[in-house]
Structure formats: structure tokens, C-alpha cells
Amino acid sequence: MNLKAKITELATALLPDESYFLVDIQVSESRIKSKVTILLDSDAGISIDECAALSRELGRQLEELNLFENAYTLEVSSPGVDFPLTQTRQYQRNAGRKLRVQFLDGGEKMGTLNAVTDSTITLTTDGTKKEPSVDLVIPYSEIKKAQVLVSFK
Missing domain, CATH: 3.30.70.1350 (Cation efflux protein, cytoplasmic domain)
Known part of the structure; x- marks a missing residue:
């Protein structure tokens, strides 16, 4: 060992x-x-x-x-807010918070984490005047890095 x-x-x-x-x-x-x-x-x-x-x-x-x-x-x-989410339990704990998700293919999306399963997360993107908000179901296997976005409002 x-x-x-x-x-x-x-x-x-x-x-x-x-x-x-x-x-x-x-x-x-x-x-x-x-x-x-x-x-x-x-x-x-x-x-x-x-x-x-x-x-x-x-x-x-x-x-x-x-x-x-x-x-x-x-x-x-404990992992700080700058530490990427790596486990299902971390995603579950951060449900309802804003995330930045970077994909293995180089793409990136930001939105609110709304659902977590054993194999996927559901991210609701922020809507704009040009694009409505959408729910994206993202498999963990496509995520390169996911981080909680800290808001100081």
C-alpha cells in the first residue's frame, strides 16, 4: 500500500x-x-x-x-471557495448557488446549480435580452472544473 x-x-x-x-x-x-x-x-x-x-x-x-x-x-x-467542486456531496451542499462550469471541450457556462444526481448536475443559465435562461443537464464526465461564484452583494 x-x-x-x-x-x-x-x-x-x-x-x-x-x-x-x-x-x-x-x-x-x-x-x-x-x-x-x-x-x-x-x-x-x-x-x-x-x-x-x-x-x-x-x-x-x-x-x-x-x-x-x-x-x-x-x-x-476545509476546501476554500476557490477550490473546485470534485464530489457529488460538494455539489449537493452548494445547490442553489451560482457556479462557473468549465467543460473538457473548452466551453464555459455560468448559472445556478438547481439539481444534483449521481451522474449529472442541472445548471440554470442566467437569461439575457437575447437569450432566455435554460436548464442544462451536465454529466460529470464533461466537467473539467466547477467553482462556486462568490457574490459580495
């Missing part, structure tokens, strides 16, 4: 309940100082205290198992 898989296994076992999920785990190994970054979320959002608790316990286990020969940095946080 590789290092990332082992860390994923350990971190998953530490999640408080099924409403919590791992968004991303990145491991950059180095002879000087390796870095482990874990992005954690839950269906109801996540607090800094919850991230800190997971970080403390995971750090303790990593030390016990001696997975790193040299020094390492462990970073546990």
Missing part, C-alpha cells in the same frame, strides 16, 4: 460520522521535509476545531507508525 493510500485509510477511519468526507489528500514526499495536505468537509460544513482534532489524532498515528523517515508537515483544512 502506498503512502497516500495509507494516509487516506487512517484519515477516513478518524472521521466522526458519515456526514464527514475527504475532499482531497495530497502527499508530496521529500528527503528534507514532506508535506501532507488533507481537505476535509461535511454535509453541514466544518469548523477549524474539527480540522484541528483530526490533525492531532492523525499526526499521532503517523508518528506511531513512523511513516515518514524525516520531518513532515501535516495540514488539515
Whole structure:
């Protein structure tokens, strides 16, 4: 089992309940100082205290198992608004919000996320004087990147 898989296994076992999920785990190994970054979320959002608790316990286990020969940095946080949506649960949590969706073919659409299934999202585009709003059913397989658009109105 590789290092990332082992860390994923350990971190998953530490999640408080099924409403919590791992968004991303990145491991950059180095002879000087390796870095482990874990992005954690839950269906109801996540607090800094919850991230800190997971970080403390995971750090303790990593030390016990001696997975790193040299020094390492462990970073546990929630994905920021600039982090692209990658999982169905993230899309579900952001239903009703504005998204920018970039397609694998280079195209891009913006609109309101109205529905989420296991294989698609439905985006309602903003209407203009020239084009009415439309509902686009978009398969995940066609999405290169989807990000929540933050409004400061």
C-alpha cells in the first residue's frame, strides 16, 4: 500500500460520522521535509476545531507508525471557495448557488446549480435580452472544473 493510500485509510477511519468526507489528500514526499495536505468537509460544513482534532489524532498515528523517515508537515483544512467542486456531496451542499462550469471541450457556462444526481448536475443559465435562461443537464464526465461564484452583494 502506498503512502497516500495509507494516509487516506487512517484519515477516513478518524472521521466522526458519515456526514464527514475527504475532499482531497495530497502527499508530496521529500528527503528534507514532506508535506501532507488533507481537505476535509461535511454535509453541514466544518469548523477549524474539527480540522484541528483530526490533525492531532492523525499526526499521532503517523508518528506511531513512523511513516515518514524525516520531518513532515501535516495540514488539515476545509476546501476554500476557490477550490473546485470534485464530489457529488460538494455539489449537493452548494445547490442553489451560482457556479462557473468549465467543460473538457473548452466551453464555459455560468448559472445556478438547481439539481444534483449521481451522474449529472442541472445548471440554470442566467437569461439575457437575447437569450432566455435554460436548464442544462451536465454529466460529470464533461466537467473539467466547477467553482462556486462568490457574490459580495
